[in-house]
Amino acid sequence: MDVVLNSLYNISTNNSVKPSVKEVPVSQDDSLKTAEAEEQKKLEEEKRVDKSNSAEKLSQDEKRLVADLQSRDAEVRTHEAAHQSGGASTGGASYTYQKGPDGRMYAIGGEVSISFQTGSTPQETIVNAQAVIASALAPADPSAQDIAVASSAMIMMMKAQQQVTQEAQEKLLGKETYKNAASTSDESKDIKT
Structure with missing residues (x-):
């Protein structure tokens, strides 16, 4: 990610100008901001002109490559955005880039x-x-890595489900054992009386 920092303004502490009645005070920051805004507009216009000129200078093969790269870029970003919407993502996407012609x-x-x-x-x-x-299989076209992650999670889920089932069976067996023991002791009481 490119970070552009604005230049710092040098403001002198000896700015003591007394405006006349007709003059409106204008701070130095306002004139600098206006000049910077105009400069920024010029740079943006130059970039647009350069891009249009560079696009015009590309060969047919280069134009096809740019179109392919644009398509791939959109596909990759959509794919990663789908992963992020799945619920288990822990951060933003990171990308591998290629410079086009x-x-x-x-x-x-x-x-x-x-x-x-777990x-x-x-x-x-x-x-x-x-x-x-859900996160791994969210894209319309999951990759082999996506499928491998989903498979590992499925195994983890099945083991947990087996554990839930085993605990439920143990509870039932525990209750049945108690019932059997209680009914056996009741029968023995009936016999003894």
Whole structure:
């Protein structure tokens, strides 16, 4: 990411001008801002002219390459945005760029970090795994890496579901064992009486 910093203004502390009645005080910042705004407009216009000139100077092959790069850039950005909307993404997308013959940078690859962790309970792990699967498979055309991440999350989810099932069976068996023990002791009481 390119960061452009505005230049700092040098304002002297010895600016003591007494305006006449007809004069309106104008600060030095206003004139500098106006000059900078005009300069910025000129630079933007020059860039537009340079881009249109450079686009006109491109060969047919270069124009096709630029079109391909623009298409790939849009595809990559859409793909990564889909991952981010899935619910398990933990940050912004990072991109790999290629410079086109027109001098512009185009995204040709990208990645999004996805939180992939087990929960403190099997139910929490299932919810986390579902979010990872949704994020990994969110794009219309998931990559091999996306499918691998979703598969790993599916395995994690299935293990958690097995644990939930096992806990439920143990509860039922525990209750049935208690019922069996209670009915056996009731029967023995009936016999003893």
